Amino acid sequence: MTSTDLTPGDLSSALNREQAEAELFELLRIPSVSADPSHKEDLVRAAEFLRVKLESLGFTARVDETGGHPAVYAEHLKAPGKPTVLLYGHYDVQPEAPLEEWVTPPFEPTVRDGRIYARGSTDDKGQAYAHVRGVELLQTQGELPVNIKFLLEGEEEIGSPSIVPYLQAHREELQADVIVISDGSRFAADVPTITYGVRGLSYVEIHVQGANRDLHSGSYGGAAPNPINALCEIIARLKDDHGRVTIPGFYDGIEELTGEEREMWASLPQDDDAFAQSIGVSALPGEDGYSVLERLWGRPTLDVNGIWGGYQGEGSKTVIAAKAGAKVSMRLVPGQDPDRITRLIQEYVPTIAPAGVTVEVRALHGGQPIKFDTSSTYVKAADRALERVYGKPAVFARTGGSIPIVASFAEILKSPVLFVDMGLNEDAPHSPNESFALADYHNGILTSAYLLEELGK
Amino acid sequence: MTSTDLTPGDLSSALNREQAEAELFELLRIPSVSADPSHKEDLVRAAEFLRVKLESLGFTARVDETGGHPAVYAEHLKAPGKPTVLLYGHYDVQPEAPLEEWVTPPFEPTVRDGRIYARGSTDDKGQAYAHVRGVELLQTQGELPVNIKFLLEGEEEIGSPSIVPYLQAHREELQADVIVISDGSRFAADVPTITYGVRGLSYVEIHVQGANRDLHSGSYGGAAPNPINALCEIIARLKDDHGRVTIPGFYDGIEELTGEEREMWASLPQDDDAFAQSIGVSALPGEDGYSVLERLWGRPTLDVNGIWGGYQGEGSKTVIAAKAGAKVSMRLVPGQDPDRITRLIQEYVPTIAPAGVTVEVRALHGGQPIKFDTSSTYVKAADRALERVYGKPAVFARTGGSIPIVASFAEILKSPVLFVDMGLNEDAPHSPNESFALADYHNGILTSAYLLEELGK
Numbered sequence: 001m002t003s004t005d006l007t008p009g010d011l012s013s014a015l016n017r018e019q020a021e022a023e024l025f026e027l028l029r030i031p032s033v034s035a036d037p038s039h040k041e042d043l044v045r046a047a048e049f050l051r052v053k054l055e056s057l058g059f060t061a062r063v064d065e066t067g068g069h070p071a072v073y074a075e076h077l078k079a080p081g082k083p084t085v086l087l088y089g090h091y092d093v094q095p096e097a098p099l100e101e102w103v104t105p106p107f108e109p110t111v112r113d114g115r116i117y118a119r120g121s122t123d124d125k126g127q128a129y130a131h132v133r134g135v136e137l138l139q140t141q142g143e144l145p146v147n148i149k150f151l152l153e154g155e156e157e158i159g160s161p162s163i164v165p166y167l168q169a170h171r172e173e174l175q176a177d178v179i180v181i182s183d184g185s186r187f188a189a190d191v192p193t194i195t196y197g198v199r200g201l202s203y204v205e206i207h208v209q210g211a212n213r214d215l216h217s218g219s220y221g222g223a224a225p226n227p228i229n230a231l232c233e234i235i236a237r238l239k240d241d242h243g244r245v246t247i248p249g250f251y252d253g254i255e256e257l258t259g260e261e262r263e264m265w266a267s268l269p270q271d272d273d274a275f276a277q278s279i280g281v282s283a284l285p286g287e288d289g290y291s292v293l294e295r296l297w298g299r300p301t302l303d304v305n306g307i308w309g310g311y312q313g314e315g316s317k318t319v320i321a322a323k324a325g326a327k328v329s330m331r332l333v334p335g336q337d338p339d340r341i342t343r344l345i346q347e348y349v350p351t352i353a354p355a356g357v358t359v360e361v362r363a364l365h366g367g368q369p370i371k372f373d374t375s376s377t378y379v380k381a382a383d384r385a386l387e388r389v390y391g392k393p394a395v396f397a398r399t400g401g402s403i404p405i406v407a408s409f410a411e412i413l414k415s416p417v418l419f420v421d422m423g424l425n426e427d428a429p430h431s432p433n434e435s436f437a438l439a440d441y442h443n444g445i446l447t448s449a450y451l452l453e454e455l456g457k
Numbered sequence: 458m459t460s461t462d463l464t465p466g467d468l469s470s471a472l473n474r475e476q477a478e479a480e481l482f483e484l485l486r487i488p489s490v491s492a493d494p495s496h497k498e499d500l501v502r503a504a505e506f507l508r509v510k511l512e513s514l515g516f517t518a519r520v521d522e523t524g525g526h527p528a529v530y531a532e533h534l535k536a537p538g539k540p541t542v543l544l545y546g547h548y549d550v551q552p553e554a555p556l557e558e559w560v561t562p563p564f565e566p567t568v569r570d571g572r573i574y575a576r577g578s579t580d581d582k583g584q585a586y587a588h589v590r591g592v593e594l595l596q597t598q599g600e601l602p603v604n605i606k607f608l609l610e611g612e613e614e615i616g617s618p619s620i621v622p623y624l625q626a627h628r629e630e631l632q633a634d635v636i637v638i639s640d641g642s643r644f645a646a647d648v649p650t651i652t653y654g655v656r657g658l659s660y661v662e663i664h665v666q667g668a669n670r671d672l673h674s675g676s677y678g679g680a681a682p683n684p685i686n687a688l689c690e691i692i693a694r695l696k697d698d699h700g701r702v703t704i705p706g707f708y709d710g711i712e713e714l715t716g717e718e719r720e721m722w723a724s725l726p727q728d729d730d731a732f733a734q735s736i737g738v739s740a741l742p743g744e745d746g747y748s749v750l751e752r753l754w755g756r757p758t759l760d761v762n763g764i765w766g767g768y769q770g771e772g773s774k775t776v777i778a779a780k781a782g783a784k785v786s787m788r789l790v791p792g793q794d795p796d797r798i799t800r801l802i803q804e805y806v807p808t809i810a811p812a813g814v815t816v817e818v819r820a821l822h823g824g825q826p827i828k829f830d831t832s833s834t835y836v837k838a839a840d841r842a843l844e845r846v847y848g849k850p851a852v853f854a855r856t857g858g859s860i861p862i863v864a865s866f867a868e869i870l871k872s873p874v875l876f877v878d879m880g881l882n883e884d885a886p887h888s889p890n891e892s893f894a895l896a897d898y899h900n901g902i903l904t905s906a907y908l909l910e911e912l913g914k
Contacts, residue, residue: 034772035770035771035772035773035774036770036771036772037771094774094776095768095770095772095774097768097770097774098671101670101671157774158772158773159773185676199675201675201775203773203775210738211736211737211738212736212737212738213558213736213737213885213888213889213890214555214558214887214888214889215736215885215887215888216858216882216885216886216887216888217758217760217762217786217788217887218656218658218788218856218857218858218859219642219753219856219857219858219882219886220736220753220857220882221753221758221760221786221788221857222743222744222749222752222753222756222758222788222857223732223741223742223743223749223752223753224736224738224741225738225740225741225742226760226761228692228760228761228762228763228764228783229692229693229696229759229760229761231689231764232688232689232690232692232693232761232764233689233692233693235685235686235689235690235693236686236689236690236692236693236694237693239686275680279668279669279670279672279677279681280668280669280670281667281668281669281681281682281813281814282812282813282815283682283812283813284680284681284682284813285680285682285811285812285813286679286680287679292679292680295679295680296676296677296678296679296680299679301674301678301679302686303674303678303683303686303777304683304685304686304689304766304767305674305685305767305768305773305774305775305776305777305778306685306766306767306768306769306770306774306776306778307685307688307689307764307765307766307767307769307781308764308765308769309761309763309764310761310762310763310764310784311552311554311762311763311784312763312764312765313492313493313552313554313763314492314493314494315491315492315493315552315615315821316492316615316616316660316762316784316786316821316822317492317551317552317554317614317762317763317784317887318658318660318762318786318859318887319551319762319763319887319888320760320762321762321763324764326685327767327768327773327774329674329678329773329775331674331675331678331679354742355739355740355742356738356739356740356741356742357738358739364772364773365773399675399676400675400676400677400678400679401673401675401676402675402775425673425676425677428670428672428673429673429676430671430672430673430674430774430775430776431670431671431672431673431776432670432671433670
């Protein structure tokens with residue numbers, strides 16, 4: 001039979017779940033934390049692991065230097081006249097901190113209640129590897145019905161600093177009719193989701209300097225500038241009582257949500273109380289005048305991601321610190337340019353700094369907000385593939401996350417991008433005890449196989 | 458000759474500077490950090506060192522268990538009919554952090570430009586040991602002219618938690634006509650100073666809890682409460698734009714400064730610009746309507762001594778932390794009760810916490826503010842002793858620091874306390890590169906000897 005005769009279930013019977021899990025676990029055991037230079041070699045190991053696997057599937061595969069962590073490129077171009085699909089993912093992971101909160105070690109994958117617990121299990125090793133296994137699954141049915149290219153990078157969690165020059169250098173080689181990315185969350189466990197928008201990001205560090213040394217808070221308290229108090233004032237002034245960011249010009253040019261979008265999202269099975277309960281909070285504060293989903297998907301935010309200063313040890317040290325700092329990130333929506341927003345906060349912070357301290361706002365990284373056309377043939381193919389797996393049509397959602405690479409794809413490769421997310425928010429990406437449901441992993445493999453098939457029709 | 462014939466200089470010729478320095482250095486090499494449990498044994502070693510030295514001077518000396526770090530008690534009571542002087546000091550030191558800012562190791566005393574650089578050099582090992590050497594110096598002139606008791610504790614830097622029960626248990630034994638404490642700073646290098654007031658202290662930790670786990674700032678930013686932003690808002694709200702603490706009732710009952718005090722302080726050679734330059738800042742912010750000295754000595758303050766939350770490592774982790782915390786201390790003035798102030802902030806913080814987070818304010822420790830009578834015979838004796846060393850009369854100042862023990866002395870032992878400070882603010886106590894001028898150490902030894910002599914007259 002030919003793959004086009006396939007009906008739902010045909011391929012699921014061909015899944016080799018045990019092997020698929022064993023291989024993913026091997027990848028998850030490699031602590032490829034891109035933010036931590038001490039893990040440099042682990043990123044190389046993870047890249048090598050993927051190259052070897054893709055070669056075993058008949059791909060021409062290599063590990064490319066990028067100046068930073070390496071990128072894995074592989075191609076299988078044996079379907080003349082058929083579309084070319086570029087499958088993008090990343091094999092690097094977030095830092096594991098705080099380590100003490102993990103129930104089982106972050107780099108020793110463990111299955112509990114049908115979930116794989118490990119750093120990177122859902123973000124993004126599990127989802128990226130589902131495509132590798134999806135290709136392998138489809139190969140059990142004969143020749144691949146499309147041309148396939150893999151690009152698996154090692155710097156997504158630090159903002160893909162090397163990917164732009166890489167894309168530019170390999171523009172021709174990376175040409176594709178569509179780029180498929182699986183690096184996010186579906187709306188809910190039983191809801192197949194096509195994501196048509198991502199928020200952008202501006203991530204900065206604020207550094208505040210007071211005196212030229214730590215001071216005794218008794219001898220100097222009342223006259224010496226306190227950089228920690230000053231930093232707190234600055235951060236408090238970045239938002240008003242309505243949850244709006246106060247940086248002048250921050251909201252200029254934003255694409256307001258359409259009535260259609262607001263209706264579509266309002267119709268989704270979203271339970272704010274259950275959402276609040278799932279993270280153990282009594283309220284979901286945010287910008288006035290917007291629903292929770294609208295704030296998560298369609299509105300910009302400002303969050304402090306880390307703060308430090310002074311004495312953090314045991315006991316009570318009576319010191320006025322010389323300096324303090326904070327990591328601050330802003331999620332952006334269509335109409336906001338990350339570079340411009342970064343410049344705006346760099347200009348604004350010094351104007352709200354209290355007397356006696358000096359401030360510096362360092363740009364760490366950024367990403368463009370994106371929205372896609374939901375009527376393309378690729379979106380329709382994805383919709384069919386998901387329906388074959390889940391037995392129901394997909395919902396169209398946006399995501400609050402940021403995937404800076406997407407903007408670069410649009411700009412440099414000029415190819416349309418398709419998000420086929422396999423994870424869930426409750427997978428807790430970036431948190432201790434990150435996990436990925438076994439069912440979602442195997443459905444992801446099926447989704448990948450069906451999608452490649454549908455794209456080949 | 459008898460010691461009463463002494464004139465300035467007589468004893469200085471009898472100083473054995475080399476030996477005095479060698480012995481202090483040995484004490485400074487012991488990392489007796491009371492806030493850090495891992496240094497427990499070092500505190501015992503420091504106590505032993507002092508006991509052995511005092512025995513060598515003919516004292517009956519012992520190291521007493523206190524439930525916390527031990528206390529050294531020694532007595533030399535061979536001057537019948539003469540007053541009894543209790544010399545109090547502490548052999549514990551502040552934590553050395555941030556270690557990387559020390560030019561030379563904190564526990565390897567090093568002399569540069571006539572200064573001893575080491576943690577504890579001025580606070581308080583150097584000043585406490587000056588009294589030990591002062592006694593030894595006076596002994597070169599014959600029998601001691603007063604009865605002397607030493608109490609050297611090991612918990613001053615953590616708020617002397619064990620000293621109150623200790624004083625109560627040894628009330629009789631510790632009886633004295635006057636208690637002498639040298640644990641602070643003179644007004645300036647060439648200005649002998651008698652300190653007649655200390656600020657009190659209320660030291661708390663604020664803990665803010667948001668979600669039950671760290672969250673991805675993309676997936677949750679805009680709806681999840683952010684405990685770091687919340688903590689910053691809380692801290693910013695603790696002070697108003699006039700530098701006044703906003704806690705309701707905070708200023709109730711404060712003893713306002715007298716016109717006499719404000720005049721006396723205004724007449725001191727205080728150069729605010731030089732003061733700002735000495736700590737490398739462009740402004741000296743504080744409570745409106747008061748001079749720098751008034752703010753430092755006579756007005757309460759609120760300073761954050763440490764803050765933490767979220768990701769503090771390299772790179773840009775996009776996380777919303779589950780919790781954040783800060784150490785906050787308030788310096789208090791006569792009329793403010795530490796327990797009451799602690800209760801007030803514990804009641805106030807929850808009322809200013811943003812929605813969605815839970816807060817807890819933990820009391821760490823406190824100390825009573827104090828003011829002494831400046832017309833006592835003991836103050837006059839100290840004035841004469843200082844004039845013999847410096848050739849000029851002392852100025853009367855207060856200090857911004859807190860010595861909780863002082864209130865306990867007043868309450869439990871009912872003895873007047875005399876502050877004879879030997880250090881300087883530029884010694885940078887509690888900071889990296891803490892130091893103590895060799896000249897101040899040796900003048901301190903002389904001051905101690907002359908003071909004991911004057912008290913014996």
